[in-house]
Amino acid sequence: MPLALLALAVGAFGIGTTEFVMMGLLPDVADDLHVSIPTAGHLVSAYALGVVIGAPLLAAVTARMSRRKVLIGLMLLFIAGNTLSAFAPDYDWLLAARFLSGLPHGAFFGVGAVVATGLAAPERKARAVSLMFLGLTIANIAGVPVATLMGQHLGWRSTFLGVSVIGVLAVVSLALLVPRDGTHESSAGLRGEMAALRSLPVWLALGTTVAGFGALFAAYSYITPMLTDAAGYADSSVTLLLALFGVGATAGNLLGGRLADRSMRGTLVGGLVSLAVVLALFPALMATAWSAPLGVVLLGTAAFVTSSPLLLMVMEKASSAPSLASSANQAAFNLANAGGAWIGGLALAAGFGVTSPAVVGAGLAVLGLGVAGVAYVVDRRRGVSSSGRERVVAGHVPERERALRS
Numbered sequence: 001m002p003l004a005l006l007a008l009a010v011g012a013f014g015i016g017t018t019e020f021v022m023m024g025l026l027p028d029v030a031d032d033l034h035v036s037i038p039t040a041g042h043l044v045s046a047y048a049l050g051v052v053i054g055a056p057l058l059a060a061v062t063a064r065m066s067r068r069k070v071l072i073g074l075m076l077l078f079i080a081g082n083t084l085s086a087f088a089p090d091y092d093w094l095l096a097a098r099f100l101s102g103l104p105h106g107a108f109f110g111v112g113a114v115v116a117t118g119l120a121a122p123e124r125k126a127r128a129v130s131l132m133f134l135g136l137t138i139a140n141i142a143g144v145p146v147a148t149l150m151g152q153h154l155g156w157r158s159t160f161l162g163v164s165v166i167g168v169l170a171v172v173s174l175a176l177l178v179p180r181d182g183t184h185e186s187s188a189g190l191r192g193e194m195a196a197l198r199s200l201p202v203w204l205a206l207g208t209t210v211a212g213f214g215a216l217f218a219a220y221s222y223i224t225p226m227l228t229d230a231a232g233y234a235d236s237s238v239t240l241l242l243a244l245f246g247v248g249a250t251a252g253n254l255l256g257g258r259l260a261d262r263s264m265r266g267t268l269v270g271g272l273v274s275l276a277v278v279l280a281l282f283p284a285l286m287a288t289a290w291s292a293p294l295g296v297v298l299l300g301t302a303a304f305v306t307s308s309p310l311l312l313m314v315m316e317k318a319s320s321a322p323s324l325a326s327s328a329n330q331a332a333f334n335l336a337n338a339g340g341a342w343i344g345g346l347a348l349a350a351g352f353g354v355t356s357p358a359v360v361g362a363g364l365a366v367l368g369l370g371v372a373g374v375a376y377v378v379d380r381r382r383g384v385s386s387s388g389r390e391r392v393v394a395g396h397v398p399e400r401e402r403a404l405r406s
Contacts (some may be wrong), residue, residue: 002119005128005382007173009135011075011240014166015105015146016139018049018082021159022098024148028156030193046095047102048098051334055106059327062107067323068178070111072171074104079167086160087173106334109133110327113311115178117322123261126308130257133307137253137300140246145239201382202325204375209310209332210339211368212272216303217340218244218361222348223296225281229354231292244293248300257303264316268372270396271305276365277303282358313375342365 021043022029030040062070083100088094120128143166151159219226227233227241252271259267266332278285278298285295311329318325343364344357352359 002177004119004178005131007075007170007177008071008116008132009138010166011071011078011108011112011170011172011228012135013143013157014075014078014135014163014170015108016136017143017166018078018101018163019105020144021147021163022047022142025151025156025159028151029094031158033094036089039091043095043098045122045338046098047105048334048338049144049183050099051105052331053111054103055327055331056324057105058103059324060321061322062111062355063362065325067115067180068181069176071115071178074111075106075167075171075174078108079171082164082167083162086157086164094250097289106327106330107323109311109330110325111323113315113326114322115311117301117315119179124355126258126264126267126312127261129311130253130260130308133257133304134250137246137250137304138301140249141243142246144246145243148239149276168367178260182288184342197318201375201378202314202328204371205314205317205377206332207309207371208268208272208368208375209314209329210336211309211364211371212275212306213303213333213336214340214343215275215279215364216299216363217337218320218344218347219282219299219358221337221341221344222354222357223299226286226358227292227296227395230283230286230383231289231294233289241293241296244296245300248297248302249304250300251297252301252304253307255301257308257398259305260309260312262339264312265372265376267308268306268313271302271309272365272369274302274305275299276369279358279362279365282362283353283355285356286355304362 026040026043029043033040058074062073078101081103082096085094085101088097109132112132115354116128116132117125146364147162148218149161161405223242223245227238228235251387256267256271259270278295282295282299285291285298311326314325314329315322338363344360347356347360348354350356
């Protein structure tokens with residue numbers, strides 16, 4: 001695989017670290033800025049809001065620019081947001097800085113996915129995307145725990161300075177390793193990019209992302225009380241156990257990329273079925289200390305098997321605007337984060353038990369299967385073939401990018 005994928009993975013590692021580290025730093029931030037923990041929790045929402053707004057907007061307005069320059073520019077914005085977070089004088093400034101940090105998130109993965117598929121042979125496109133996402137999953141194994149420890153021992157501001165350093169490394173890697181490309185004169189600009197999303201198959205693919213990853217976040221948002229109250233682990237053990245989720249996510253991401261190159265739709269369906277089964281079994285898995293870690297690993301594996309096929313399916317359905325489509329998928333991912341956590345919280349508030357969010361998540365996974373089934377029927381009626389090895393998004397690779405591979 002091209003070294004450019006390493007540069008994309010470095011950027012994904014930084015983004016994954018800053019996205020998830022705030023959960024572990026909330027008590028420290030709340031204490032330092034003299035706000036309640038629920039109020040500090042709005043910092044997580046501000047980042048997610050930045051992703052939802054920035055993902056389609058930045059991808060669309062940069063559609064005619066060199067993708068290499070766009071990626072570097074997005075990482076510079078990422079550095080600015082995290083540096084401002086480190087030096088925020090009060091809560092309101094930190095809230096604004098977290099929103100700014102989230103703006104480049106979705107567009108980076110969207111444009112990065114187009115670059116990754118453009119550098120890979122048709123039969124290895126899903127694996128190329130999975131290697132980019134490897135940085136995101138490894139962030140859950142190493143980046144988030146280390147950044148959390150930094151924040152707890154050196155102050156939470158040091159964490160965001162450290163993340164800014166990762167951003168600088170990503171900029172250097174992108175400048176050195178991603179091949180130069182020209183502007184994309186064939187793009188129709190903002191209006192043309194937005195028009196490419198006026199398609200039922202695109203929205204069905206995005207809906208599958210919302211339901212599928214909503215299933216994950218319905219359970220994962222409340223994994224700590226499941227581990228402590230149901231499985232009986234001490235609070236001090238949770239960080240290590242959550243790293244196991246990253247291990248499972250990394251394995252699932254790599255497996256999903258390899259399988260999706262053979263059958264994108266088959267991998268998606270298999271991943272959603274596996275996720276529904278794991279979540280349905282979660283109350284039993286969380287009942288004992290020995291099975292709970294297995295459940296955490298299986299949850300990460302089953303969920304992230306679907307990451308590459310979900311992204312590539314959206315890109316395939318909006319092939320005339322792949323950057324915008326894949327960025328919109330990141331926005332859908334963050335909507336799944338917020339929506340899944342909200343729905344899981346409803347089950348807890350209703351008194352159904354500490355593991356009830358996982359059961360709700362299983363229902364969302366089944367809903368995702370239903371949406372994927374509708375998408376399949378729509379494709380069949382439109383004459384889209386789903387047999388054999390699927391050449392994912394092969395058709396949209398520009399000639400300039402084809403030349404870079406030769």
